[in-house]
Amino acid sequence: MAAEDQNACAETLPPPAAATGSSRKKAAVKTAANQHDTKSTAKNNTSKASEKLARLGLRKDMDFALHLPMRYEDETVVTSMHDAGFRGGSNVQIEGVITESDVQYRPRRQLVVTIADDSGQVVLRFLNFYGSQIKQLAVGIRIRARGELRHGFLGAEMVHPTYKIVVEGAPLPTVLTPVYHSAEGVPQALLRKAISNALLRIQWRDTLSASRLAALGLQSFEASVRTLHNPPPDIDQHSLIEREHPAWERMKFDELLAQQLSLKRAQITRRSKGASALPIVGELSNAFLLNLPFSLTGAQEKVLAEIRADLREQFPMQRLLQGDVGSGKTIVAALAAAQAIDNGFQAAMMAPTEILAEQHFKKIATWLEPLGVKTAWLTGSLKKKEKDLANALISSGEAQLVIGTHALIQDSVQFKKLGLVIVDEQHRFGVSQRLNLANKAEAGKVPHQLMMSATPIPRTLAMTYFADLEVSVIDELPPGRTPIVTRVIDQNRREEVIARVHAATQEGKQVYWVCPLIEESETLQLQTATDTHAMLAAALPDIQVGLVHGRLKPAEKQAVMEDFIQHRSQLLVATTVIEVGVDVPNASLMVIEHAERFGLSQLHQLRGRVGRGAAASACLLLYQGPLGGTARQRLAIMRESNDGFEIARKDLELRGPGEFLGARQSGEAMLRFANLDTDQWLVEKARNLACELLSNDPLTVAAHLERWLGNREEFLRV
Structure with missing residues (x-):
């Protein structure tokens, strides 16, 4: 004993x-x-387990029920060691007795375990392991191991397989084994047990009636949840794994419905709040249009009419203005600001970077100040005396238009009569930041809000994540824009590229050379902006080479950019601080270093800095080979298309909505189950039902949102 x-x-x-x-x-x-x-x-132990599960967002029984498997493993079959040897590169389950187990130190410390059955043997290799595993995996112990089989120096092997100790003849599972999203210290066994217990405690009820389910062709909620956690033996495994099974369809629909309900309810709530109507399109607006040296495009006129109609209402406008790079969104925003000023209100414009904010300020001030509009400029880099002066102009109402960065949302900034808020590159701001600016209106009033994005948003994505907004699209570029020719070039041809840069500057043109990093990185080993600047200055001694990056002081950045704008420098080496807002019509050539490291949207934004004048423009994408599959796709898309909407659609396919919207800054909860590429038909159904429920069935709305969002509905757009 x-x-x-x-x-x-x-x-x-x-x-x-x-x-x-x-x-x-x-x-x-x-x-x-x-x-x-x-x-x-x-x-x-129970308390610690609960704390770990809570960190995964698992607190209530329904949280566990909706913690659905991210994939399934087939543990219903054991493959013999001999047969497994012919299946290199695939996941298999094997069973055998441990014949060898020891810690080795070459080339690094690792636990090497050999298991064998009657047909052969396989090596299990653990690069990270605990002392307890050494005792567990002792010679003579029988285990089942599952993982990817590959062929190493010692024959067939698995690296970090999952395993469990079994007795000979132990029965195999008869169904697929669910695998859940987890975290450190939360093993799958703990999750499976906690979920199983939760399913026993739940008092099941469906938020949707039987008649609605029949009309939508959906199965019941309880049946769907139970199927996904415990798939029956006769289930169509392909449809389950590919998330095409009716049980998955119900989960996807419910998730989309919750999102549509929450966003639409936010829209209704905002519309119930008062906003100051801005009906007058007066002297300033008319003079502004008359003084423009060009005519608006048809697309600009269409979206301007939509915005003007919104501003006339007594509930707050909440409109997203999107358009491709160079489509003329800034002029439309300035005309919206002019309408607010015509009605005796102030307008505020916030941009995510100082360079972009300054570009807006210089451009819009040039248009409006000659017409008698008082403007104010506010950023974090201003000296205290300058900030105090700007704050005084804003609080007194003397400043009719205020342009700046995040500095606009500081407590010290008080508007006298804020009627319109314009947020550029809105996805770069968090929900609370946009709310802070909106809260600077008069007590009891909400300002009209116009959000702008130069990253066109595909229709299905807009329907899903921007369901609470009205969306305007400028789908036409101003006349005279020449298409940008894009070339993909191996970095081994760098000398040819430098020669082309020199030739362009000798013709009086200007050039951007974009680098992804400022200083050396051992892991990425990318050419840095500082090194590239030094190299180009040495290679091209007869031209002036500037350098701008995010770590320069604002005054230094401004001086470098001013030199380039005024053509005192011909070549500007830059990091992605020039991604948006920089407008130098004479710049007609761009070189992007290590283009394979950039996302599609960012490459398109950067390329949009050229092609703004009459001269033919080109963008050269320098890459470091060998290229991975995704990087190769991105560069091919850039070479083949200048259409921002097509590029955005491809970008969504490659990255998914979470990354596409940018670091989850949008404030929305990303979809866990629905796939916008394959489930568009469900989005339309969920949208229609959301409108019906909000009009006729508030109890169902409340029950559905409680189930899917609980107290997390704070993600609603502001």
Whole structure:
């Protein structure tokens, strides 16, 4: 009998007959103490497990029910070692007895375990392991292991397989094994048990009626959840794994419906709040249009009419203005600001970077100040005296148009009569930042809001993530824009590229050379902006080479950019700080270093810095080979298309909505189950039902949102 078993038995035996009363009392106290310690330990373990599960967002029973498998493993079959050897590169399950187990130190510390059956053997290799695993995986122990089989120096092997200790003849599962998203210290076994227990406790009810489910062709909620956590033996495994099974369709629909309901409800809530109507299109607006040296495009006129109609309403405008690079969004925004000023209100424009904010300020001030509009400029880099002056102009109402960065949302900034908020590159701001600016209107009023994005958003994505917004699209470029020719070039041809840069500057043109990093990185080993600047300055001594990056002080950045704008420098080496807002019509050539490291949207934004004048323009994408599949796709798309909407659609396919929208800055909860590429038909159905429920069935709306969002509905757009 094991020592711990002997002790356990001894504690339950009665004391010897000769024992004194005192000794009996001591024994009883000791037994009670041990029992208390056991209960205390169990309680602590349960508490720790609960804390770890809570970090995954699993607190209520319904949280566990909706923590659906991210994939499934087929543990219903054991493959012999001999047959497994012919299946290199695939996931298999094997079973055998450990014949060797030891810690090796070449080339690094690792636990190497050999298991064998009657047909052969396989090596299991663990590069990260605990001391307890060495004891678990001892010679003579029978285990089942599952993982990707590959062929190493010692024959067939698995690296970091999942495994469990079994007895000979132990039955195999009859269904697929769910695998859940987890975290450190939360094993799959714990998750499976917690989910199973939660499913037993839930009082099941469907948020959608049987008639609605029949009309939509959906199955019940309970049946769907149970199927996904415990798929029956006869299930179509392909449809389950590919998330095409009716159980998955129900989950996707419910998730999309919750999103549509929450966003539409946010829209209704905002519309119930008062906003100051801005009906007058007066002297300033008319003079602005008359003084423009060009005519608006048809697309600009269309979206301007939509915005003007919104501004006339007594509920706040909430409109997203999107358009490709160079489509003329800034002019439309300036005309919206002019309408606010015509009605005696202030307008504020916020941009994510100082360079972009400054470009807007210089351009819009040039248009409006000659017409008598007082403008103010506010950024974090201003000196205290300058900030105090700007704040005084804003609070007194003397400044009719205010342009700046995040500095606009500081507590010290107080508007006298804010009627319109314009947010450029809106996806770069968090929800709370946009809310802080909107809250600077008069008490009890909400300002009209116009958000702009130069990253066109595909229709299905807009329907899903921007369901609470009205969307305007400028789908036409101003006349006279020449298409940008894009070439993909191996960095080994760098000398040819430098020669082309020199030739362009000798013709009086200007050039951007974009680099992704500022200083050396051992992991990425990319050419840096500072090194590239030094190299180009040495290679091209007869031209002026500027350098701008995010770590320069604002005054230094401004000086470098001014030199380039005024043609005092011909070549500008830059990081992605020039991605948006920089407008130098004479710049007609761009070189992007290590283009394979950039995303599609960013490449398109950068390329948009050229092609703004009459001269033919080109963008050279320098890449470091060999290229991975995704990088190759991105560069091919850039070479083949200048259409921002087509590029955005391809970008969504490659990256998915979470990354496409940018670092989750949008404030929306990303979809866990629905795939906008394959589930567009569900988006339309969810959208239609959301409108119907909000009009006719508030109880169902509340129940559905409670189930899917709980108290997390704070992600609603502001």
